[in-house]
Amino acid sequence: MTKIVSVTAADGSTIEFYDEVKASGGMKDVYFSPTGKYVVAFFRGAADPALRERLAMITGSYRERILNQPGGEYWKKLFCWPTTMLEHEGRVGVVAPFYEDDFFFKHGSRNNDMLGIKGREKEGKWFSSPSNRNKFLDPRELGDWMRQIKLCLMIARAVRRMHAAGLAHSDLSYKNVLIDPTTGRACLIDIDGLVVPGKFPPEVVGTPDFIAPECVMTAHLAHNDPQRKLPSITTDRHALAVLIYMYLLFRHPLRGDKVHDVNDPHKDEELSMGANALFVEHPTDISNRIKTANLKAFELPWKDTARLPYHVVGPYLSELFTRAFTNGLGDPAQRPTADEWENALVKTVDLLQPCANSACEQKWFVFDNKTKPVCPFCQTPFVGPLPVLNLYSSRKEGAFRPEGHRLMVYTNQSLFQWHIDRDIAPNERLSEEQKRRVGYFVFHQNVWYLVNEGMPELIDVQTKTPIPVGGKVALTDGAQLLTSKKPSGRLFVVQLVNQ
Numbered sequence: 001m002t003k004i005v006s007v008t009a010a011d012g013s014t015i016e017f018y019d020e021v022k023a024s025g026g027m028k029d030v031y032f033s034p035t036g037k038y039v040v041a042f043f044r045g046a047a048d049p050a051l052r053e054r055l056a057m058i059t060g061s062y063r064e065r066i067l068n069q070p071g072g073e074y075w076k077k078l079f080c081w082p083t084t085m086l087e088h089e090g091r092v093g094v095v096a097p098f099y100e101d102d103f104f105f106k107h108g109s110r111n112n113d114m115l116g117i118k119g120r121e122k123e124g125k126w127f128s129s130p131s132n133r134n135k136f137l138d139p140r141e142l143g144d145w146m147r148q149i150k151l152c153l154m155i156a157r158a159v160r161r162m163h164a165a166g167l168a169h170s171d172l173s174y175k176n177v178l179i180d181p182t183t184g185r186a187c188l189i190d191i192d193g194l195v196v197p198g199k200f201p202p203e204v205v206g207t208p209d210f211i212a213p214e215c216v217m218t219a220h221l222a223h224n225d226p227q228r229k230l231p232s233i234t235t236d237r238h239a240l241a242v243l244i245y246m247y248l249l250f251r252h253p254l255r256g257d258k259v260h261d262v263n264d265p266h267k268d269e270e271l272s273m274g275a276n277a278l279f280v281e282h283p284t285d286i287s288n289r290i291k292t293a294n295l296k297a298f299e300l301p302w303k304d305t306a307r308l309p310y311h312v313v314g315p316y317l318s319e320l321f322t323r324a325f326t327n328g329l330g331d332p333a334q335r336p337t338a339d340e341w342e343n344a345l346v347k348t349v350d351l352l353q354p355c356a357n358s359a360c361e362q363k364w365f366v367f368d369n370k371t372k373p374v375c376p377f378c379q380t381p382f383v384g385p386l387p388v389l390n391l392y393s394s395r396k397e398g399a400f401r402p403e404g405h406r407l408m409v410y411t412n413q414s415l416f417q418w419h420i421d422r423d424i425a426p427n428e429r430l431s432e433e434q435k436r437r438v439g440y441f442v443f444h445q446n447v448w449y450l451v452n453e454g455m456p457e458l459i460d461v462q463t464k465t466p467i468p469v470g471g472k473v474a475l476t477d478g479a480q481l482l483t484s485k486k487p488s489g490r491l492f493v494v495q496l497v498n499q
Helices: 049-059 061-066 072-076 130-136 145-164 213-217 233-249 265-273 315-325 338-349
Strands: 004-008 014-018 021-024 028-032 038-043 084-088 091-097 177-180 185-188 352-354 364-366 386-396 399-408 414-416 437-444 447-452 472-474 480-482 491-497
Touching: 004 084, 014 028, 014 038, 049 061, 049 084, 049 091, 145 177, 145 185, 145 233, 145 338, 145 352, 145 364, 213 233, 213 265, 233 315, 233 338, 315 338
Parallel strands: none
Antiparallel strands: 004 014, 021 028, 028 038, 038 091, 084 091, 177 185, 352 364, 386 399, 386 491, 414 437, 437 447, 447 472, 480 491
């Protein structure tokens, strides 16, 4: 029977763990607790003062700054943040919560779990390639495209919070982000390697595929060379862009068909990820295209090619991908921030439309502003009139301007406070009142209606007719609905397509 070790942690708590290594990473060995509620991770080698100080800050003041503030419970679901540090037999380690059940495979792989992954954690790499998704993973583990977008939103939000506190992850990758595509949840792990600029330098360079080009280009220099580029908030931004691209399009943005050195594979890799990094979908330079991507987008089924152009993610995300993987590769200052990704993902969720094909693998697609919408994943056309709400707001009374934000309508689509009030954002600061639905949409006798559940000032602008709570209003082409008389209230202008 495995021995149970008992240690007093830095916060005075008694920590117990089985004296048996259950998992190992690049720098740590992981031990399980008898309760199954936490794990203990010890760094290999003798503890040094710098490591002790860094871990004390991460489990102390930085944890306090992120988690022990109003709304801290929200962040506990997005970070697997270490709770305390401890020492045992000359090694220093941390105590961290055990991953929640959602982040373990329930069904595993196809064909009676031939890969033996049932019960293992859902490392993001499993879900970011077509071969894993189509050949190996049980379909019940895959979720759908809406949930893929939502888990990307959770990742962007967590990174935004971390960066706002002046912290960088340093190794943001699909190895250090757990995801659950069936629920749209995500959780950042390996928090004990956080970088604090000017105080705690990075312990690792990063994970291949996610290392920023400037770090690859200077990796040959000594660690203390002032020209050496080390992980930071700006390199996190590159990694975040790669993560989102891979989770939504199931391919790497820089791994195309261009060969930079035919004689030296190592040099070729160094150039393709570093000095010569080139977006596979660069708008003008096509030399790194993946050959199958040159086919017309809809000639091959999605399941077999995974080569649909990145514009299928919609206007908000595609604009950020263009920035991140063109100018942003060589100029870190031009990389989109986590906050920009979060906002773009929120607006993209509002552009989603359910596919009419029940057998569609992705089940949702982003409206592409065409008069005859078609699901890009299975080529199923949308049938019937499709309302689109264009959102307007005013900075001075009576003068409404478009926000460049739209809301797609579908049966039982919900309307929330953040749709009707520009001063409310759908983030961790929402109160319980602000989370309540204020309306929904139904299709009845070939007419689309908005049912008012919580907008006491909703009014049809053209007819000057109030729509009381409990009432409904038809969504006709060109209709204008004012959601509130408050300065922050929005105006909806209805556009009917596919008539």
